[in-house]
Amino acid sequence: xxxxxxxxGQQHIKMQVKSAIEEGRVGHAYIISGERxxxxxxxxxxxxxxxxxxxxxxxxxxxxxACILAEHHNHPDIVTVTHEDHPNSIGVDEVRDxxxxxxxxxxxxxxxxxxxVPEAEKMTPQxxxxxxxxxxEPPAYVVIMLLTTATSVFLPTVRSRCEELAMKPVSDGELxxxxxxxxxxxxxxxxxxxxxxxxxxxxxxxLNNSDEFETIRxxxxxxxxxxxxxxxxxxxxxxxxxxKYKMDPEEFLDVVLVWYRDVLxxxxxxxxxxxxxxxxLAVIRKVADRCSYEGIEEVLEAIEKAKARLRAxxxxxxxxxxxxxxxxxxx
Numbered sequence: 001x002x003x004x005x006x007x008x009g010q011q012h013i014k015m016q017v018k019s020a021i022e023e024g025r026v027g028h029a030y031i032i033s034g035e036r037x038x039x040x041x042x043x044x045x046x047x048x049x050x051x052x053x054x055x056x057x058x059x060x061x062x063x064x065x066a067c068i069l070a071e072h073h074n075h076p077d078i079v080t081v082t083h084e085d086h087p088n089s090i091g092v093d094e095v096r097d098x099x100x101x102x103x104x105x106x107x108x109x110x111x112x113x114x115x116x117v118p119e120a121e122k123m124t125p126q127x128x129x130x131x132x133x134x135x136x137e138p139p140a141y142v143v144i145m146l147l148t149t150a151t152s153v154f155l156p157t158v159r160s161r162c163e164e165l166a167m168k169p170v171s172d173g174e175l176x177x178x179x180x181x182x183x184x185x186x187x188x189x190x191x192x193x194x195x196x197x198x199x200x201x202x203x204x205x206x207l208n209n210s211d212e213f214e215t216i217r218x219x220x221x222x223x224x225x226x227x228x229x230x231x232x233x234x235x236x237x238x239x240x241x242x243x244k245y246k247m248d249p250e251e252f253l254d255v256v257l258v259w260y261r262d263v264l265x266x267x268x269x270x271x272x273x274x275x276x277x278x279x280x281l282a283v284i285r286k287v288a289d290r291c292s293y294e295g296i297e298e299v300l301e302a303i304e305k306a307k308a309r310l311r312a313x314x315x316x317x318x319x320x321x322x323x324x325x326x327x328x329x330x331x
Contacts, residue, residue, distance in 0.1 A: 002046040002071070003059050007039060008178045008201045009170035016165070017047055018058040026051065026112070027163040028138040031120075031146045031154070034167030036250075037202030040147045043167070044116050045070070048078045051143065052110035066110060077110040081117045088122065088313055095127040100134050103142050113141050120146035121153045128155045135161040149311070169199025179204060195276040196258055203254075220255035225283055227327055235324050236317060249316070250307050253323075257303045263287050264296045295330035302326040 004014045020026050030047075032040045046060065052075055054064035061067055069075040081098045083090045099115050107113040117123070123131070123146075135144070135158065144162075151159065151166075170178075175194050178201065179185040185193065185208060196217075197204035207213050223230075223238055230238075239249055262275045267288035272278050288296075306323040310316065 002042060002049060003062070004046055004050075005059070007043060007046065009174050009199075010039075010043070010167055013043065013165045013167065021050060021058045026143060028142055029135050029144045029146070029162040031148060031151055031159065031162045031164045032167065033148050033151045033164060035149055035200060037206060038167050038169075038200050039202055040167060041116070041118060043165070044145045044147055045078075047145070048114045048116065048143075049075075051112040051114060052077055075110070076108040077113045079113070079115045081115060083119075083122070090117070090119070090123040090127050092124070092126045092130045095123065095130045099144065100130055103134055103139055106139075107141050111141065112143050113139075115142070115144045116147065117145065118147045121148040121150045123153075125155060128158050132157055132161075170201055171199065175199065175201060175204060179208070183208070196254065198254075198258070216252055217255050220252055221259070221277075221280070224256055224259050224287075224327075225280075227324070232321065232324055232328075236320050239320055240316070249320075250310055253303055253307055253310075256327075257300065260296055260299050260303070263291065264293070264300070267291070267293065267296065291330065298330045299327055302330075 004018065007014060032044055034040050049060040049067055049070040050058065052066045052070055053060045054066050055061040060070070062071070066075060070078055073080070079098065079102065081090065081094060083094045086094075099117075103113070103115075105113075131144075132155075134142070138144070146154075146162065148154075151164065154162075172194050175197065176190055179190045179193060180187065183205070189208065193204040193207045196207055196213075210216075219238060219241070223235060227235065239252060258276050262277050263284055265271065265274060266281075266284050272281055275281070275284065277284065302323050306319050309319040
């Protein structure tokens with residue numbers, strides 16, 4: 001059962017939310033922001049379950065009828081907005097049918113009626129405008145939670161009417177303790193998960209459960225080490241081949257991103273203790289000597305842009321070609 005104490009890190013959010021519940025000033029609308037897998041939905045569902053819990057505390061009791069329904073995603077006063085017919089966008093119809101026209105119906109049994117909107121960054125401007133009146137004049141019992149990886153896509157009028165709960169990367173120490181003490185991971189595996197998760201708890205758990213991550217990591221290492229020897233078509237084919245594994249191309253790019261961060265760190269400090277890929281020190285040193293600071297930073301920016309383009313469904317081959325050309329020239 002979800003509880004705030006089970007959320008790793010995010011002390012600033014837990015204090016803010018618990019204080020609001022305790023003082024009876026829960027907001028009518030929240031934007032819960034953070035990168036993929038960081039636990040936005042876990043936080044939102046914990047808050048939702050707390051608000052419908054029959055015990056009325058700052059943590060869901062997990063035992064009452066309302067908590068049991070919420071835990072199984074069956075509570076009638078917790079509505080999750082879906083958009084299966086249009087997976088790449090949330091349009092006016094979804095927002096009107098599932099939120100705007102529904103808010104007039106009072107809660108069935110709880111003091112609040114809660115709307116969760118996963119992937120809220122996919123709301124079209126028209127959908128956001130349709131939601132605006134509800135955000136401006138919400139019934140007293142309504143709480144809307146917009147879960148997003150990018151707050152910048154929201155209209156200023158929407159953002160101004162929401163409280164933002166921005167999830168931050170968890171420290172390596174906190175993440176390591178969680179993986180070893182709560183999840184029982186061995187230390188050698190924990191170090192790898194912590195290094196590549198970059199403070200993202202969900203990503204660390206995903207890496208732990210992936211039997212194929214080492215294969216993907218080796219393919220990414222082959223790309224960065226031999227990129228000046230491989231033709232562009234071969235590089236694109238290498239990245240495309242990762243589709244047969246459970247991890248998507250963005251996860252592959254994260255491995256490349258960590259490699260170039262190692263190169264930048266070594267070039268700037270000469271330290272090896274903090275390198276994720278310390279076993280490849282000779283190659284890291286060679287790349288660091290060859291590249292300028294500006295060149296490495298351009299590659300890092302290009303990787304982040306490629307990830308953003310893939311999330312926005314920009315053509316895969318074009319996205320990868322632009323990135324690989326930057327890596328060839330600057331890396």
